[in-house]
Amino acid sequence: MFGLFRQKKPIAGSVIYRGTMSPRAEEYGFLRKAGVELDIHPGDERTHWSMTMRHPKFGEAKAAAFRNVPPYPQWEIKMTQALTPAEKEEFAAAGVGVVAFIENPAGDVLKDRKNLLHFLRLMMSDDGLFVTDHTSTLIWPRMALDEELSHDADLDVSQIFCTHAISGDESSPSSWYHTHGLGEIGAYDFDVINPDTDVFGGRTDIDRALAFASVEGSLKPGAEVLCFQPGGNVRAVDAAEFDRKASAADAAIRQMDDDSHQMRRVVLCDPADGFLSFFRNRPRPSSRLSNEIGEDLAVLFSRTASQSMSVRAQQTVELFEKARQEFERFGFPAIAKICYPTQTGELEHLWFSVHGMIGDTLDATLQNEPFDIPSLKRGARGRHPIEQLTDWRVLSPAGTVSPRGGVAARLLRQNPEKLEEMMATMRQAEPES
Numbered sequence: 001m002f003g004l005f006r007q008k009k010p011i012a013g014s015v016i017y018r019g020t021m022s023p024r025a026e027e028y029g030f031l032r033k034a035g036v037e038l039d040i041h042p043g044d045e046r047t048h049w050s051m052t053m054r055h056p057k058f059g060e061a062k063a064a065a066f067r068n069v070p071p072y073p074q075w076e077i078k079m080t081q082a083l084t085p086a087e088k089e090e091f092a093a094a095g096v097g098v099v100a101f102i103e104n105p106a107g108d109v110l111k112d113r114k115n116l117l118h119f120l121r122l123m124m125s126d127d128g129l130f131v132t133d134h135t136s137t138l139i140w141p142r143m144a145l146d147e148e149l150s151h152d153a154d155l156d157v158s159q160i161f162c163t164h165a166i167s168g169d170e171s172s173p174s175s176w177y178h179t180h181g182l183g184e185i186g187a188y189d190f191d192v193i194n195p196d197t198d199v200f201g202g203r204t205d206i207d208r209a210l211a212f213a214s215v216e217g218s219l220k221p222g223a224e225v226l227c228f229q230p231g232g233n234v235r236a237v238d239a240a241e242f243d244r245k246a247s248a249a250d251a252a253i254r255q256m257d258d259d260s261h262q263m264r265r266v267v268l269c270d271p272a273d274g275f276l277s278f279f280r281n282r283p284r285p286s287s288r289l290s291n292e293i294g295e296d297l298a299v300l301f302s303r304t305a306s307q308s309m310s311v312r313a314q315q316t317v318e319l320f321e322k323a324r325q326e327f328e329r330f331g332f333p334a335i336a337k338i339c340y341p342t343q344t345g346e347l348e349h350l351w352f353s354v355h356g357m358i359g360d361t362l363d364a365t366l367q368n369e370p371f372d373i374p375s376l377k378r379g380a381r382g383r384h385p386i387e388q389l390t391d392w393r394v395l396s397p398a399g400t401v402s403p404r405g406g407v408a409a410r411l412l413r414q415n416p417e418k419l420e421e422m423m424a425t426m427r428q429a430e431p432e433s
Contacts, residue, residue: 002215002304004186005109011135013120014097015128016072022065022096023127025049034122043067053100053122058115063100063123071095072132079164080139081200084411087130087141094129109185110154121145136181138162143410153315156404157211157308160185163200176253179211183264187214188221191239191267193253193285196292204228205299206289208404210268212305224271229298236266237283246283306349309403310339310390316403320392321357323401323409327394330419336362337391338384342372349390350376360386 017023025040028051032038037054043065050064072094077083083091100119105112113133117140120131124142131140138159140148148159161181177200178191190210192200200207209227213219221238239262243251246267254261269283301309313320313336324334334354339347348371352364361383369378394401398419399408412419 008107010103012101013133014099015124016097018093019095058118061102061119081163135184136161153312158404189265194290209299233271234268234286235271237269239265242267313391313403323394333395
């Protein structure tokens with residue numbers, strides 16, 4: 001489906017524990033009860049110990065406790081957008097890690113990374129603080145891991161890269177939003193200078209659309225990409241070129257003393273418009289991504305990306321029903337995108353409000369007027385096949401709960417009392433009809 005996902009490079013991750021001493025190898029004997037064949041090896045000049053793990057479903061992985069490993073860097077925890085405030089506070093206790101790696105993966109990045117996560121979660125047991133993927137530096141809290149590993153769907157593209165948001169000080173909004181992990185698989189990571197909070201605050205799928213475009217090869221230095229409508233054209237400028245040619249103020253936002261923010265990385269800029277753009281040598285950060293984008297936003301995905309999203313949506317539909325029921329008492333809308341053939345043989349993707357799951361169908365009401373499907377009308381309620389489901393969401397003040405998981409559901413679950421109070425206040429403030 002995506003050529004860059006077909007690679008057999010070794011992959012690694014770590015279980016991060018509290019304190020400065022890694023567990024002893026003997027403490028992992030519980031893995032045998034989980035169906036893992038375990039061989040423990042003595043240490044050497046680099047390791048305290050190592051071990052080989054074999055599982056009938058997840059394959060083979062190795063693990064090692066390396067000597068002289070520094071504690072997990074707190075700046076990584078502070079910058080990531082993958083954690084709730086409570087998780088960031090808890091993870092301040094992060095200490096040393098034990099590394100697990102798959103030397104000979106099968107050659108499917110999304111499947112292989114998920115197999116690695118299975119091994120890391122088994123090792124984590126009740127003592128580990130969190131798990132981190134070395135390629136993307138994405139942090140996986142226990143709750144996120146358990147939800148992801150509860151089903152067999154491949155990872156989503158959003159789960160093989162992480163996002164960092166950096167501001168000048170803690171009280172100011174993010175001035176530099178950027179990804180890590182896409183460049184490591186041969187695509188391009190991307191930076192957004194002075195992003196609007198709604199653009200990359202979890203409300204839209206713009207970062208996923210850009211990630212798919214990167215993996216598919218359309219987001220690369222010098223290219224222009226239409227990632228959403230209306231007006232979502234961006235130009236990808238090589239990071240080193242941007243630093244040389246952009247204004248001093250814009251270039252200064254990206255200044256860090258390492259190469260990880262230079263290699264295989266682009267900065268999203270305004271398109272080069274018109275004939276005079278040939279003479280305009282200075283790239284300008286995308287003004288469209290720095291301003292409010294409005295409610296009528298259509299994020300654009302390729303047909304291949306849409307097919308990938310559809311498969312995952314269908315394979316996680318039971319999580320959708322669980323989340324719908326869990327948050328129903330708060331009145332959060334549960335919606336699903338379902339595709340139907342048009343009169344011309346194309347597919348039209350329509351949004352429905354979902355009332356429940358009945359067998360292999362969704363009981364749902366159509367929310368928008370079809371363009372070319374005479375048999376469907378806005379406001380009509382009926383049963384719709386799950387095999388035609390292409391996406392699902394539960395909308396909340398904390399963000400969107402979706403097939404990709406994310407922070408929103410954990411944030412809601414960590415603060416149920418506060419959420420109850422907030423929703424009660426909002427209902428009281430609503431005008432009587």
